[in-house]
Amino acid sequence: MSTNFSRGDWVQRVLAFTVLATLAWTMSRNSPDPDLWGHVQYGRDAWAEGLAFSNTYSYTAPGFRWINHENIAELAMAWAVQYWGPSGVLLAKCAMGVFVLWLIMRIVGRQLRSAMFTYGVTLLVAVNLMLFWNLRPHVFSYFYLGLMLPGLLWCFPSRLAMPIDTASNANPPSVPVHTGRWRIRWLWLAVPLFAVWANTHGAFVAGYGVFGCYLAGKALEAWWFEGRRATQVGLWLIAIAMVAGAATLCNPYGIGLHRWLLGSLGAPRPEITEWLPPELGNVAFLPFWILAATCVGSMSLSQRTRDWTQWVILMLVLCESLRHQRHIPLFALMFGFWMPVHVHSAFERLRGWRRVRRSAAKLLPTDAGSIGHEVDASSIGYVVDAASVPMGRFSCAARLSESHTAPDESPVWFQYGFVAILVAVNVWIVGLVANNMREIPVRHAWYPVAAFQHIHDRGYRGRIVVPFRWAQYAIMAFGADESSGVRAARPRLTVSFDGRFRTCYPQEVVDMCFDFETADDDANRHRSAASAGAARDRILDVGRPNFALIDRANPTAMRRIRGRDDWRLVYEDATAELWARGEAAAGEAIVARGEFTETDRVAWPALPRSGPDVRQIGHRE
Numbered sequence: 001m002s003t004n005f006s007r008g009d010w011v012q013r014v015l016a017f018t019v020l021a022t023l024a025w026t027m028s029r030n031s032p033d034p035d036l037w038g039h040v041q042y043g044r045d046a047w048a049e050g051l052a053f054s055n056t057y058s059y060t061a062p063g064f065r066w067i068n069h070e071n072i073a074e075l076a077m078a079w080a081v082q083y084w085g086p087s088g089v090l091l092a093k094c095a096m097g098v099f100v101l102w103l104i105m106r107i108v109g110r111q112l113r114s115a116m117f118t119y120g121v122t123l124l125v126a127v128n129l130m131l132f133w134n135l136r137p138h139v140f141s142y143f144y145l146g147l148m149l150p151g152l153l154w155c156f157p158s159r160l161a162m163p164i165d166t167a168s169n170a171n172p173p174s175v176p177v178h179t180g181r182w183r184i185r186w187l188w189l190a191v192p193l194f195a196v197w198a199n200t201h202g203a204f205v206a207g208y209g210v211f212g213c214y215l216a217g218k219a220l221e222a223w224w225f226e227g228r229r230a231t232q233v234g235l236w237l238i239a240i241a242m243v244a245g246a247a248t249l250c251n252p253y254g255i256g257l258h259r260w261l262l263g264s265l266g267a268p269r270p271e272i273t274e275w276l277p278p279e280l281g282n283v284a285f286l287p288f289w290i291l292a293a294t295c296v297g298s299m300s301l302s303q304r305t306r307d308w309t310q311w312v313i314l315m316l317v318l319c320e321s322l323r324h325q326r327h328i329p330l331f332a333l334m335f336g337f338w339m340p341v342h343v344h345s346a347f348e349r350l351r352g353w354r355r356v357r358r359s360a361a362k363l364l365p366t367d368a369g370s371i372g373h374e375v376d377a378s379s380i381g382y383v384v385d386a387a388s389v390p391m392g393r394f395s396c397a398a399r400l401s402e403s404h405t406a407p408d409e410s411p412v413w414f415q416y417g418f419v420a421i422l423v424a425v426n427v428w429i430v431g432l433v434a435n436n437m438r439e440i441p442v443r444h445a446w447y448p449v450a451a452f453q454h455i456h457d458r459g460y461r462g463r464i465v466v467p468f469r470w471a472q473y474a475i476m477a478f479g480a481d482e483s484s485g486v487r488a489a490r491p492r493l494t495v496s497f498d499g500r501f502r503t504c505y506p507q508e509v510v511d512m513c514f515d516f517e518t519a520d521d522d523a524n525r526h527r528s529a530a531s532a533g534a535a536r537d538r539i540l541d542v543g544r545p546n547f548a549l550i551d552r553a554n555p556t557a558m559r560r561i562r563g564r565d566d567w568r569l570v571y572e573d574a575t576a577e578l579w580a581r582g583e584a585a586a587g588e589a590i591v592a593r594g595e596f597t598e599t600d601r602v603a604w605p606a607l608p609r610s611g612p613d614v615r616q617i618g619h620r621e
Contacts (some may be wrong), residue, residue, distance in 0.1 A: 011415055012115065014422045019105075019119045020098070021429040026130040027097030028436040030090055032447075032604050033136045035499040036077075036440075038472030039070065040605075041480060041487075043078025046071065048486040051252055055504040056487060057479040059463045059494040059543045060512070066504035067253050067260045069202040073137030086440045086604050089135060094437070097133050100146030101126055104336040107150060112344050121340045124294070127287040128332035135440070141203035142329050144193060148207065149337040151190075152214055155183045184236055187215070190244045198248035198257070205261060206330060208245060210313055215241045217309025264502050270524035271468075271514045272501075274326040288328050292318060294343060295335055301346035310338045440604035448549060448576040449606050450594035452477050455493070455547075456608030460584060462546030464493045465539055467557070468513060470549065470576075471498035477607050493547070496539055507531075512539040519556050540564060546584050550577040 573594035
């Protein structure tokens with residue numbers, strides 16, 4: 001007996017480690033976000049010079065107000081890069097994700113006491129987070145939400161938080177407990193949370209919306225079940241929500257941050273991919289569609305009592321996820337903390353139906369006249385009668401008895417073989433995670449590494465039109481002082497536009513950038529009335545730029561600049577083209593060409609170096 005228990009225990013431990021390793025792999029993506037360079041650079045500048053309140057590094061909107069809602073995130077990222085290096089930043093990002101997923105496993109495991117079901121639900125959530133868990137301030141918002149949701153579950157305990165006996169399929173009805181058991185005073189911890197969140201990332205608006213709706217729902221629940229006796233509880237919940245909202249005013253801009261968010265979020269931004277709906281035919285969003293279908297199906301089939309506060313919030317966030325990709329992680333986290341008990345209930349209900357039909361096919365007569373007779377089915381525990389079987393169907397409330405014979409113990413060789421396979425899989429997954437932690441690879445095929453090296457070698461200075469997704473890379477490469485790493489008094493190059501978007505650029509500049517990069521008939525555009533009828537290539541004239549860097553994957557931008565006689569091609573490679581005019585173009589007799597392969601990459605930050613030829617930079621996979 002002890003030997004069998006020991007073997008089974010080892011199998012469970014190795015399996016649990018395999019799941020944790022897999023979760024770590026999903027959280028260990030090391031692809032550089034296009035805004036990563038800017039976030040680190042702005043953080044460095046803030047550490048050295050204090051917060052900037054006007055546009056920096058740009059020639060199209062100098063002095064325009066800058067409302068930065070990511071200050072803490074950028075300070076943290078700059079500090080981590082300085083003292084931990086890129087590998088340390090990757091490790092911290094991965095650890096944050098694994099911790100949130102561990103919380104989900106912990107809570108679901110206590111509710112269901114079914115290891116395999118817990119692992120399956122957690123992995124489904126992890127796969128949905130995987131695409132969005134990048135090196136960017138958004139990760140902090142997901143992390144804060146991952147702390148807030150279990151906190152709300154703990155502060156408002158109910159029968160939903162009680163374990164389910166999966167062995168006997170005991171599913172007691174879930175009813176709200178007396179409000180006297182609510183841990184209301186602990187909700188005050190939300191006040192410092194939102195004070196920090198408001199200075200970390202703009203998604204504090206979504207987080208506060210969830211928090212406020214949750215407290216409002218619980219206040220209504222208290223009044224519904226306890227009437228006037230719950231008035232004091234409801235007033236406390238309202239007070240906590242109001243104070244937590246007031247805490248978001250503790251930011252460098254005060255109410256100005258909220259005014260800007262109200263105006264910015266009210267205007268669409270279809271040019272940004274993550275603000276578009278998830279594509280039905282895109283395999284990258286297949287996990288989301290599975291998650292959404294599981295959620296809706298479980299809501300329909302679950303026999304557990306619904307927590308309507310959670311369900312209303314979950315449906316609202318699901319609707320937002322169908323409109324904007326960036327809300328998918330919020331939906332996935334709420335699903336992970338709130339829905340597993342209902343998914344399990346729906347699964348058990350479907351499994352019960354299947355067993356009923358199989359058993360009935362063997363034991364019941366097939367003629368219609370025999371329906372309604374009681375059948376001796378004590379071996380399977382079902383009773384079928386006319387009242388419980390409308391239209392000849394079996395009652396979904398029927399339950400499988402526990403009199404079935406337990407399966408035989410697996411052979412010893414099978415258990416050892418299974419453990420050996422799991423160990424091999426663990427070694428492979430740990431290797432993948434370790435490789436992802438080694439560096440942040442910047443591929444020549446994705447970013448203009450070679451073109452930036454050419455600009456550096458030629459000593460170009462001035463103003464440059466640069467694609468939206470490469471602009472913050474250019475800011476760190478040519479806007480910072482080479483020795484100190486902070487903003488130079490006279491940057492070598494200033495950019496036309498960058499990923500800070502409306503935080504420090506007027507809508508007219510946003511329009512100029514995307515008018516140049518997108519086709520005339522592109523439906524994914526939002527333009528101000530002032531930009532109507534304006535020339536699509538006016539970004540090449542506003543501010544008299546000296547250079548224009550063109551993404552060769554963008555045929556629209558290439559066509560527009562080739563139609564201009566005042567611009568001359570001075571450099572090209574497989575990724576980018578560099579055009580110049582005026583004195584910069586006159587000094588170039590021939591077109592320089594960079595050479596690299598599709599697999600060439602360099603470690604982030606991939607800044608230009610002095611000396612070596614561009615082909616010697618980086619390595620091949």
